[in-house]
């Protein structure tokens with residue numbers, strides 16, 4: 001599966017970032033707790049290299065808790081400040097605010113300024129706008145379950161001392177690493193319209209079958225897990241009543257259900273990568 005996705009508004013964001021980065025005091029870089037390293041954009045590295053940075057692990061409610069703990073230890077060893085949050089609730093939010101505040105004290109010591117400017121960056125659909133709303137206790141930033149919701153930049157006042165810039169998600173022009181592209185598609189950062197949904201659902205089923213077969217059996221009420229993945233998708237379609245005239249399974253709709261249930265956490269708390277895979 002070759003995935004190439006870089007619409008105009010993403011190129012615009014990269015430019016806005018480049019132009020504004022000098023005015024920014026802190027970068028909040030968001031990474032999805034289920035794929036922390038695969039969801040970090042290597043292109044951002046160049047842009048934000050010399051900035052004070054906080055890595056925010058989003059959607060920890062959807063990730064395996066033990067694996068998230070391992071990631072936090074891994075980042076600590078690398079001297080990267082990483083804060084886990086659930087932006088749809090307030091979990092981790094006060095910890096994040098406190099961390100920003102501590103940075104503020106460091107920054108304002110040398111250069112007295114009352115308001116600290118932070119930018120929120122990360123790939124599409126990772127939860128940037130939701131996090132900003134949670135921090136500001138508003139719903140000023142538009143959010144949505146599909147990638148590409150935020151189209152322009154917007155300053156949002158968090159409190160008397162902090163202002164945050166919301167940005168549209170940026171995905172790098174070409175994701176060469178196939179495994180990585182597939183993980184980004186699993187979590188919904190790439191528009192489904194440009195993906196082969198059936199192939200993607202089969203990739204996800206492969207992962208689940210190899211890592212947590214019982215979860216598959218329980219969730220989809222299967223008698224057995226067929227060897228052939230197309231047949232597996234068909235069995236799931238049958239138990240879910242995804243049928244077309246002639247009693248044939250609607251494979252595309254079934255594939256959509258499998259992906260959606262994973263994205264909503266209905267298949268359980270599943271992390272798709274561990275730090276060990278990134279220690280070379």
Ligand SMILES: Nc1nc2c(ncn2[C@@H]2O[C@H](COP(=O)(O)OP(=O)(O)OP(=O)(O)O)[C@@H](O)[C@H]2O)c(=O)[nH]1
Pocket residue numbers: 058059060061062085086087088089122123124125126127128129130131142143144145146147148149150151167168169170265
């Ligand atoms: N389960 C869960 N869902 C979350 C969390 N944070 C955000 N979401 C959901 O993820 C989806 C994307 O959130 P947004 O805040 O719009 O993401 P974004 O990064 O601003 O996306 P773009 O503007 O498209 O780049 C929404 O459906 C949110 O409700 C979280 O911590 N847990």
Ligand SMILES: [Mg+2]
Pocket residue numbers: 128129130142143149150167168169
């Ligand atoms: Mg947004």
